[in-house]
Amino acid sequence: MTALAASWQRRGSYARWFGWALLGVLAYTVLILIYGKSPLHAFHEIWSSTLSSKYGLQDVLVRMTPLLFAAMAVAVPARVGQVNVGGEGQIFAGGLTAAWLVLTFASWPSWVLLPAMAVAGMVGGGLWAGIAGLLKARGWLSEVFSTVLMNYIAILAVSALVFGPWRDPTSSNYPQTREIAHAGRLPHFGGSRVDVSIVLALAVVAGFDWFLRRTRWGLEIRAIGGNPYAAGRNGVPVSRYVIVSMAVGGALAGLAGMAQLSALQFRLNPGLSPGFGYIGFLVSWLAGHNPRLIVPMTFLLAVLASSGDILQITQGLPSAIVNVLSAILMLIVLLGRTRTRPA
């Protein structure tokens, strides 16, 4: 293909992106109008309640942490062609193992307990996703199905524990564990709601970016992403990468579960994650699994998620309306991609 043709194609694809984005905003506007509200007010509310207030900004940052981990849980396996739909379940699996550790070894000092909880969360999420990776690498079961189904198992396992053996006897009405020891709680910045796990999350994203670009294994991962068949011919052990990348993705999701428990909720309960795994999936696909785009995309979706509650309170709109906006965003990205027509 000549450079000119390529540039025309690129221009065409930008135009298509722009067109679809415009259409998406229009659709959202119409939806708000149907509810009899002013779209301008709604957009203004989103802005003023999240980005232009201190509390709002903190809320956005707090939501970003699990989303960053969950997005990386999708992005890492996606670079070797694996579709990890199991971030949600892996968050619960990591939360479960971290909770077990902190409830069992509550007397450990903080500097041992916190890293141990992080490791436990990574092991829980990593094993959970590693199973799916192994099934895939052996050619037994697509990771799409196994990860989706294992979501239910992980969430129900947490429920079973907190309704049963792990239930806090003092909070009789709520299915939840006892509060975790203070030594097992992540420190926060100043008096804010933002905890240190966001630093770890950002470091993971930056580290993966460096890893992909600079290391030998990053080169091999990019080769598999480019053409797994050719990569295999170059001696890259493709199925090993499939298993390991799934396990690493799961471990990162497990860290999100650990951080939710340790920094915010202090108790394990069935509400550990209100769908962070699924929104993370959306983020990763919106970002094209590119670490450098994952941070801004996470920020955008955290703003949307945060504004859902605000819109409900101030505008009387159902909070789920931001999910519609997220879904529209996803559609725009999918439609804006250069398509190959089915033959």
Place this chain on the structure above:
Amino acid sequence: MSALALTERRADLPAQTPPLAARGIVKRFGEIVAVDHADLDVGPGIHALLGENGAGKSTLVKTLYGYYRPDEGELFLDGKRVEIKSPADARRLGIGLVFQQFTLIPALTVAENVALFLPDLRVVLRPDDIAERIRETAVRYGLAVDPAPRVGTLSSPEQQRVEILRVLLAGARILIFDEPTSVLPAQEIDALFDVLRKLRDDGYPIVFITHKLPEVFAVADMVTVMRRGAVVGTAPIGAVTEDELVERMFGGVAPHGAPARPAAARETGPPVMELRAVTSSGQGRPLVDLDLAIRAGEIVGVAGVAGNGQQELCDTVVGLARIRKGERLLFGRDASRWSVRRIRDAGVGFVPESALGQELIWNMTLEENIALGSPRRFSRRKGLALDWSGVRASWRSDFAELGLNLPDPRQRAGTLSGGNAQRFAVARELARRPGLLVTLYPTRGLDVPTTAAVHELLLQARDRGCGVLLVSQDLNELVALSDRILVMRDARVVAELDPDAADAYEIGALMTGRTG
């Protein structure tokens, strides 16, 4: 050569208009001309279309069936010009194609698969009706098929019978069979020929594609030979001999411009690679009890019609296919269980046909592709960093030495032309200084200068003491480059020849299993 009947096209054809005729068909795929101004008359009787793999037979009949749109040329049905834009058009006009790979839906029953194809299918299906029609036609032509079971549970000969049945029931009056014997075990082939004869006797014109000479003489009334996309002759079966057909298929050209083999190269070293009674696993045609040795400083050529185990041979040597029985030795060490990575690290290089799709990563730069090929050589700090200046140094020295002068190592592999990509792929492997180079159709589809450049690289490698396994379909290439030629048929080595003594005609005869 006395192949007058072959050269005078259509000399013995009946004077009346053939039911189906193609004139001047041209079909290109990118730069490759798959069918080159081909004419074909399909008259009454069984018409064999003979040629090597890649000669354009399948492509030609697929244009008759509307599966491909020809770039040039015309089709005539009963003397009237027709436009066939899709398989649906072809079926409406009464042309039926039995594909080489079956197009049945495994989860549906035989009757349902047939029903899908019926032009007069009712909105509400009447299974008994369809089953009855299947039985009727099946009995008539000896196509033993039960309408009830799911297609997925049937053997390949049974599935083929279903394919034939549904083409017949769909109302085809001209039948095309694309290599029908390739999916059949030997004992089923005669049964298929009986079916073909019964169909012929009922007045169906039949086109029968094959690359096997004995089949042509067993069943065909007419034969048309294709070579490199062009029709090179048509004749009634009675008017040609096997020798003449082999001559036509392979061109029978004497080796030309053979780069002189230095005498020193003949005194080859110890074996760099040995397969001992190897049985491989995997799809395709696994090797059975195959023995092969390649010595340092020799080129071992492998000839064979595609699909006779050459791909599996290469996959087995480089570790992509597992060894179930037997041993693989590399450089004197038992390497039967080694991974692809370990085999490459030990000094084995591999160049497939169209490396751009099979070995190079198109969206990575040339530098990155070089590093990917030798990760151990270019790793620094245990892999935490890559030695890009080392890659560039290798680019400046090794690649330049190999005569590869591409402008920019930072361009993406996908921006190279097919020929340059292939040259780059060969150079990339040779820059690793392998002790063994495995190449599978390395020059297929390349133009003449690029082919010469690749040949030059292979000879350089051999002169440096590298053992080379060269699988090719170009017999001239094999004769010109090889120190020994092996012929593969049915996943076995059936002959070993001295290239100085062998000619393309003899090799072709061995490849096709010509009797005598």
